[in-house]
Amino acid sequence: MLVDRLEVFSHATGRDAVNGETNSTWPDARALDRKIIATPPVEPVAGTNLRRMHLVEKFVLRPAKDTWYVVMARGTTRTMRPLHGNVPIAYSNAILIDADGSGRYDDFPLKPGQPLRVPNVPAPKPKVPTTDELGNAIRKLIEHRHD
Amino acid sequence: MQQARLVVASLVVVLAGCPKPGGGGGPTNPRRCEVDLKATGLFSYEGSGASAKKVESAAQLIGGSNAQGRNGDVLLQNDKVRVIVEQPGRTVGPTLSGGNIVDADLVRPEGTAGRDAFGRMALFYSLGRLSSVTDLEVLSDGSQGGPAIIAASGKDVAHDLLNLKLLLNNVAGLPLEPVIDPSAPVNVRLTTYFVLSPGESRVRMLSAFCNDSSETVKLPLIELMDVGAFELFNPGGCQNGIGTSKLDDTNCLADKSKWIASQGDGVAYGLRTMSFRDATKPVKANAAIGYGGVVGLFLEGENLQGLLSWFDPAAEIRPGSFNVLAKEKRHYVRDFIIAKDIAGISDVIQATEGTATGTAEFTVSTPGEARVSITEVSSGLMTTLVVTDTQGKGRANLAPGEYRASASKEGTTIGTAATFTITEGQTTQVALTQGTSRTLTVNVKNLANSPVPAKVTVFCTPAPCPFDAQTWKQHLLVDPPEMGAAAVGYVPVTGQLTLTLPPGEYAAVVSRGPEYSTWPDAWPMRGEPVDLRTTNATISAVVDRVVETPGWMSADLHVHAVASSDSAVLNELRAANFLAEGVDVLLSTDHEVITDFAPVVRALNAENLMATMIGEEVTTFTHGHFNTFPLKRNPELPNGGAFDHAGGEDAPSMRMPQVFSGIKAEHPGAVVQLNHPRGSSGVLSQLKVDTATLATHGDPAQFGMAPAADATANDTKLLGDGFDAVETANGTGPSNAVLNDWMTFLSRGTVRTATGVSDTHKPFSDAPGYSRTYAKVVNDTPTTFQPAQFAEAIRTQQAFVTNGPLLQVTAKKLDGAMMPVGAAVGIGGTLSVAANDAVELTVDV
Numbered sequence: 001m002l003v004d005r006l007e008v009f010s011h012a013t014g015r016d017a018v019n020g021e022t023n024s025t026w027p028d029a030r031a032l033d034r035k036i037i038a039t040p041p042v043e044p045v046a047g048t049n050l051r052r053m054h055l056v057e058k059f060v061l062r063p064a065k066d067t068w069y070v071v072m073a074r075g076t077t078r079t080m081r082p083l084h085g086n087v088p089i090a091y092s093n094a095i096l097i098d099a100d101g102s103g104r105y106d107d108f109p110l111k112p113g114q115p116l117r118v119p120n121v122p123a124p125k126p127k128v129p130t131t132d133e134l135g136n137a138i139r140k141l142i143e144h145r146h147d
Numbered sequence: 148m149q150q151a152r153l154v155v156a157s158l159v160v161v162l163a164g165c166p167k168p169g170g171g172g173g174p175t176n177p178r179r180c181e182v183d184l185k186a187t188g189l190f191s192y193e194g195s196g197a198s199a200k201k202v203e204s205a206a207q208l209i210g211g212s213n214a215q216g217r218n219g220d221v222l223l224q225n226d227k228v229r230v231i232v233e234q235p236g237r238t239v240g241p242t243l244s245g246g247n248i249v250d251a252d253l254v255r256p257e258g259t260a261g262r263d264a265f266g267r268m269a270l271f272y273s274l275g276r277l278s279s280v281t282d283l284e285v286l287s288d289g290s291q292g293g294p295a296i297i298a299a300s301g302k303d304v305a306h307d308l309l310n311l312k313l314l315l316n317n318v319a320g321l322p323l324e325p326v327i328d329p330s331a332p333v334n335v336r337l338t339t340y341f342v343l344s345p346g347e348s349r350v351r352m353l354s355a356f357c358n359d360s361s362e363t364v365k366l367p368l369i370e371l372m373d374v375g376a377f378e379l380f381n382p383g384g385c386q387n388g389i390g391t392s393k394l395d396d397t398n399c400l401a402d403k404s405k406w407i408a409s410q411g412d413g414v415a416y417g418l419r420t421m422s423f424r425d426a427t428k429p430v431k432a433n434a435a436i437g438y439g440g441v442v443g444l445f446l447e448g449e450n451l452q453g454l455l456s457w458f459d460p461a462a463e464i465r466p467g468s469f470n471v472l473a474k475e476k477r478h479y480v481r482d483f484i485i486a487k488d489i490a491g492i493s494d495v496i497q498a499t500e501g502t503a504t505g506t507a508e509f510t511v512s513t514p515g516e517a518r519v520s521i522t523e524v525s526s527g528l529m530t531t532l533v534v535t536d537t538q539g540k541g542r543a544n545l546a547p548g549e550y551r552a553s554a555s556k557e558g559t560t561i562g563t564a565a566t567f568t569i570t571e572g573q574t575t576q577v578a579l580t581q582g583t584s585r586t587l588t589v590n591v592k593n594l595a596n597s598p599v600p601a602k603v604t605v606f607c608t609p610a611p612c613p614f615d616a617q618t619w620k621q622h623l624l625v626d627p628p629e630m631g632a633a634a635v636g637y638v639p640v641t642g643q644l645t646l647t648l649p650p651g652e653y654a655a656v657v658s659r660g661p662e663y664s665t666w667p668d669a670w671p672m673r674g675e676p677v678d679l680r681t682t683n684a685t686i687s688a689v690v691d692r693v694v695e696t697p698g699w700m701s702a703d704l705h706v707h708a709v710a711s712s713d714s715a716v717l718n719e720l721r722a723a724n725f726l727a728e729g730v731d732v733l734l735s736t737d738h739e740v741i742t743d744f745a746p747v748v749r750a751l752n753a754e755n756l757m758a759t760m761i762g763e764e765v766t767t768f769t770h771g772h773f774n775t776f777p778l779k780r781n782p783e784l785p786n787g788g789a790f791d792h793a794g795g796e797d798a799p800s801m802r803m804p805q806v807f808s809g810i811k812a813e814h815p816g817a818v819v820q821l822n823h824p825r826g827s828s829g830v831l832s833q834l835k836v837d838t839a840t841l842a843t844h845g846d847p848a849q850f851g852m853a854p855a856a857d858a859t860a861n862d863t864k865l866l867g868d869g870f871d872a873v874e875t876a877n878g879t880g881p882s883n884a885v886l887n888d889w890m891t892f893l894s895r896g897t898v899r900t901a902t903g904v905s906d907t908h909k910p911f912s913d914a915p916g917y918s919r920t921y922a923k924v925v926n927d928t929p930t931t932f933q934p935a936q937f938a939e940a941i942r943t944q945q946a947f948v949t950n951g952p953l954l955q956v957t958a959k960k961l962d963g964a965m966m967p968v969g970a971a972v973g974i975g976g977t978l979s980v981a982a983n984d985a986v987e988l989t990v991d992v
Contacts, residue, residue: 001951048693064982108895
């Protein structure tokens with residue numbers, strides 16, 4: 001297993017989604033900070049002849065307001081075979097930052113009650129489908145794909 | 148709510164009093180649609196030995212890998228077969244109502260364990276309605292000879308989950324309007340008679356519709372079968388092999404079918420439907436739509452064009468029309484057949500249709516159970532499948548003609564095919580050679596020389612393999628391992644496993660999840676060479692821990708096995724799978740079923756290595772899925788007490804705030820997770836959620852819900868924030884879309900837990916155990932595992948998601964000299980600082 005990229009994420013604009021639409025945008029620039037590890041260190045496992053990759057890195061950040069941090073560690077070169085065929089990735093849940101002295105993460109970057117941007121979209125009018133449309137719809141139905 | 152349902156269940160009465168030997172003549176029940184069964188001439192009244200009786204003890208149940216029978220159900224049995232018909236009551240899930248077959252098996256010798264592998268089946272009509280069975284009556288208990296007969300009568304209700312209009316509109320996004328409104332009540336009484344005659348291997352079912360209205364009712368009929376076993380065979384299908392038809396661009400989607408069968412372990416099931424016009428003749432063509440282990444038969448629907456006609460008001464012909472005139476009644480008949488193999492199913496069908504046949508008797512040279520596939524020479528189509536006994540012997544009755552047969556089994560090449568001719572009334576001996584195979588025995592120990600569980604993955608050298616799932620498609624259904632591997636095996640706690648493979652050269656690699664080393668050391672440059680060209684081989688591997696994770700336990704928070712209608716993985720295999728992958732906690736999240744894996748983990752002697760936790764995937768069909776855990780299974784309730792998100796029979800479906808609070812009321816302390824929240828089965832997509840506000844724009848009527856009292860023009864209030872976790876990684880990697888959703892929730896103060904899951908439904912091909920979620924617990928030993936403690940860690944975000952790397956993150960405040968001050972805060976914690984203070988995050992991977 002080789003992990004060669006560490007990233008810190010925090011609040012940023014552009015992540016929200018409206019009206020059920022999927023927002024898959026994931027620009028590199030949205031990470032708050034990043035470290036690229038040129039040579040991931042490998043060390044012996046004490047008392048054995050086994051080895052492992054072991055990486056310790058530090059990030060220093062200066063939060064101006066209440067916020068949150070999520071850390072993501074991933075590899076870009078080698079898959080996790082034989083565990084599975086994808087590249088390695090792990091990410092933390094949030095560490096919350098109280099920067100206003102309240103003792104809690106309670107001054108949220110996205111304020112509640114903001115005006116809604118999208119009105120209700122009326123349902124499309126029914127139509128008689130073509131065979132292809134019905135076939136594709138049934139495929140979609142029974143495959144129940146998800147992101 | 149659970150208690151209330153228990154009371155309701157106990158009030159349901161199985162009317163076993165006054166059964167009549169002739170059938171159809173029991174005490175008049177106004178809810179029954181009466182049919183003089185004997186007068187139909189459709190049933191055999193000869194002989195004796197059939198029986199029908201209410202199950203009163205566990206000893207009367209069938210048992211087996213998919214057994215669901217309970218006390219209070221009714222057992223139909225003769226000298227050949229036995230089935231269990233479920234007692235009345237609501238069973239949340241695709242079939243929704245009791246009064247249907249849930250278990251079936253051959254009659255086996257005294258003391259032999261039952262081998263039920265059947266899921267369940269039910270009949271729907273009007274594209275989204277069914278009979279909610281209220282009365283299950285034993286009309287003839289068989290004690291006086293003749294058939295045993297039971298009748299299931301009910302009331303017309305809307306199917307809360309399967310409404311084709313809403314499914315196609317909402318989930319598939321196709322705005323169409325069927326010519327039959329599934330939401331419109333139908334004034335019919337529907338009674339299904341289950342008739343088991345002495346000496347027969349089929350339960351003949353007659354569903355009678357009494358039209359009490361003054362108008363003709365039009366009832367397109369759909370049989371839905373959760374066949375349990377996935378090895379489905381459609382003799383008329385274009386797939387021409389074992390398994391469900393492909394969901395590709397071929398015309399296999401709504402495949403023509405006269406009958407279907409599925410092959411389980413030592414038992415096979417078949418369904419043959421009869422013509423609407425003449426119940427003595429078989430149907431010409433149903434339209435079969437299959438996915439996983441579930442098959443829908445649109446009766447007499449013929450094909451996709453036939454189905455389409457029900458969405459076209461101008462269609463002049465609608466295949467599948469089953470009309471019942473005003474004040475009249477009409478019936479529909481089908482046979483549910485039980486045999487040892489699919490050849491046994493086709494035997495019964497041919498015999499009942501009076502097809503002239505001869506017999507082929509097969510002898511496979513290598514003793515042991517084998518699969519013999521038979522194809523018709525002229526068409527090249529697979530005709531049937533024989534499963535031989537341990538002596539390699541089997542038989543099939545076939546229509547006269549020329550055939551080709553070949554033998555194989557798992558891990559074995561296809562044997563040389565033999566061609567033979569069948570003559571009416573004659574028996575033909577067919578000698579077959581089994582294909583070739585080799586065995587690879589794998590021994591796995593740790594550095595202390597103790598046997599340990601592990602996963603062995605075998606790759607072909609050179610890749611790709613000269614065989615794949617298609618190689619065996621006419622003999623058995625193969626779940627091809629991930630990564631192009633030839634085979635995957637799960638080594639049990641004994642540390643030893645033997646795999647069967649076709650002769651060839653391979654490379655083996657042994658692993659035990661991300662906390663352990665991988666063997667051999669040369670991996671990933673190369674695996675351990677294994678030469679199986681001419682002989683069997685044995686390898687001895689050593690794996691041991693390379694990372695300690697004190698205080699953390701891992702779980703894949705979305706796992707399916709055989710109790711899910713779309714999974715055929717036996718619980719034993721799933722437990723072995725997760726043990727081999729080094730998962731600390733095996734969580735059950737079957738669709739609409741509360742499963743307890745603990746007994747199978749104990750049976751594997753693995754309770755010291757892997758804990759279990761009970762959960763469920765609450766599965767709406769139109770607006771998302773939701774895992775919840777830890778739960779308690781109640782064996783007295785249908786599906787172990789699965790949560791009824793559809794709000795009961797007469798109530799509207801619950802809005803999400805009601806679902807979330809309802810689950811937590813039934814199971815205090817339970818975590819609720821938004822599963823795969825994007826896509827056609829994702830709640831954020833389907834309810835049209837604005838993630839920054841949690842406002843919804845979905846129309847409650849489209850989901851069978853009542854409007855929320857506090858709904859506004861810009862927010863239908865269908866979601867709420869009563870969930871605890873979001874499934875950000877469903878499979879081996881995260882979804883950027885769902886990460887965006889989850890991070891948006893964090894930014895608006897809806898701090899919820901990101902989780903990682905596999906959502907595995909298969910034994911090998913969908914990377915079971917990856918992704919997974921580690922949670923911080925006080926006690927991390929499996930034997931003292933506390934589900935509530937694990938759930939609390941998930942609820943409070945003390946968790947990380949991984950497909951392999953093991954991650955620790957701490958945050959500290961730094962002083963002016965950039966030195967740490969105060970205590971470090973871990974994942975899920977809150978660090979208090981002054982604005983613009985330096986915060987140091989330490990990342991340890």
